[in-house]
Structures are given as C-alpha cells and as structure tokens.
Amino acid sequence: MKDRIAPLVTSVTRNSEFVALAHEVRNLFDEVADLLDQDEVERFPSYFIDDCMYQVVSRENYAEGLPQAAIYCDGVNMVRDRVIALRETQVYVPRIWRHFISGIRITAISEGDIHVRSNFFVTEAMSDADPTVFLVGQYIDVLVRAGDGLKFKQRLAVYDNHHVRRSLIVPV
Template identity: 35%
Template sequence: MLDFETYQEVLSLYADYASVVDTNDWDKWPEFFTDECTYKIQPRENFDRGLPLATLAFESKGMLKDRVYGITETIFHDPYYQRHVIGVPRILCAEEGRIDTEANYAVFRTKPDELPTVFNVGRYLDTIRRTAAGLKFESKVCVFDSEMIANSIIYPL
C-alpha cells in the first residue's frame, strides 16, 4: 500500500519527466534515473513474446548522457516538438524503497509548418526507487503499441 504523500511524489515525478522531455531540457533528463538504470523503447509484439529486441536500449545513466550528447551534438534531423500526455500511474507493487508502476502515454509530434500528429502511443512499465535525492526511475520500459514507428525516434519518450 502506498501512502498519499508518496503517491503525490510519483505523480510529480511523471509530470516533471514529461515537462523536461517536452521542453527539450536534455541535461535534466538523465537526472530522473538512478546511476544503474535501464531505459528501453520496445514494440509491444516483442515485449509480449518476451523477446529482447528493443528499438532503443540503455543500461546506465552514463548511456543516457551519451544519448543526450547525440541528440544535442551529433544527430541531424528535421526539428520537431513533442508533447506527452501521461495517464494516471497505476501502482503495481510498493515495497520498501521500490514502487512498480504502469502508466499509459501518448506522444504527439509537431514539425514546424505542419499539423500535429500522433507519434507514439503505449505504456510505461516503471520501477521507481527512493533515493537521497527523491524518487528516481530505476527502470523505464516504454512499450509502444504499434509494430511500426514513423521515421525514427530521436528524443526520449
């Protein structure tokens, strides 16, 4: 069972996460994670079958920082904005210092001079840890519903 105050912290974690990735504040993105963490973007078909292949997979905060460097310094792409709509997280398990959650998400993408489009829809399967710095994601698995993705995924979901 999760107390009200901790649940409010979980809600704030999700809201702050969405704000950072929607405003392209990339230096803050890795700080949502523990040093030893997992971040995956995986198609539903592979996840449901227990297959390990993921569209993106990172295994530490250092790898997340490398991705930030790639986004800001080396990857060339048409500019776009993204906007996250994250459903209310469902608590799957709450143990001492660990919270497992599931939350639906939708990411909309807008390119300059184009109408917004639905870019990616799915669910987050997250493990959250209480740290000295507050709640952090120990694992974030973004399971997207479609077997196809439009173009490429540059920014985190």
C-alpha cells in the same frame, strides 16, 4: 476503546502515506514529461539511478521477451550518451513533442522498489505540418528513493504502434 482506535489510526496513516507517494510519483512523471516537451533532454539522465534500465520497445517484443528495443540504455551512462548523441551528432528537422500521461497506478511496493504502470500518448509537430500521433503505449517503471526524491531504476516505454513513422530521436 483505545485498542479499536489504534488499527484505524494506523490504516489512516498508511493511506495518507500512500496518497502522498502517489502524488510524488505523479509529480515526477509530470516533471519528466515537461522537460522532454521543453527540449531540456540534458536533464533527463538526472532522473535515473546509476544502475538503471531505460528502453523504448514494441509491445510485441516486450510480450515475447525479445531483447530488441528501439532505444536501449543499460545504465545512466548510456542514457547520457543518448543525449550527447542527440545534441552533437544527429541532424533532424525541428519538431515539438507533447507527452500526455494518464492512468498512473502504483502496482507494488517491494524491498524499496515502487512498481508503477501508466499510459502515455506522445504527439509530434513538425515545423511545416499539423501535429500527429507519434507514440502510444504504456510505461512500466520501477522507482526507488534516492536522496530526497524518487528516481527511475527502470523505465520501459512499451509502445503499441504498429510501426514508428519517424526515427526515435529523443527519449520518450
């Protein structure tokens, strides 16, 4: 009897660990979306490890393996530079973004890397117009445990839009 219970306990333990991880991933994604929606982009780089990759790229370029990305950051310092440029050098009409994230799936766990895929839908509201769809696509992420939480090793925002109506000012 004891031998039959041990595999069951191990399976339940692993399942509860996976559920806890999935919940932690969801919380991370919600937290990052909220900080972007609240225009707290200065906090965005703190969600990445030093040796990270952050890109916003069209579906076509991603599918063809082309290096051209609307936003390309290789390392957390480039992510920080993007935020500094946003705050100190760019002039743009005030707007509000809303990020909606769904279909979060952990697709693999390998050597400490947690591979996650999810959908995103971003709306944009200018001060003088109704909200519009800004970007729709899929995040392809790799997370790692850093300290007591998860951080992005890779965040690819692969957008489905045929074209981007306005320039990409803030991270997606």
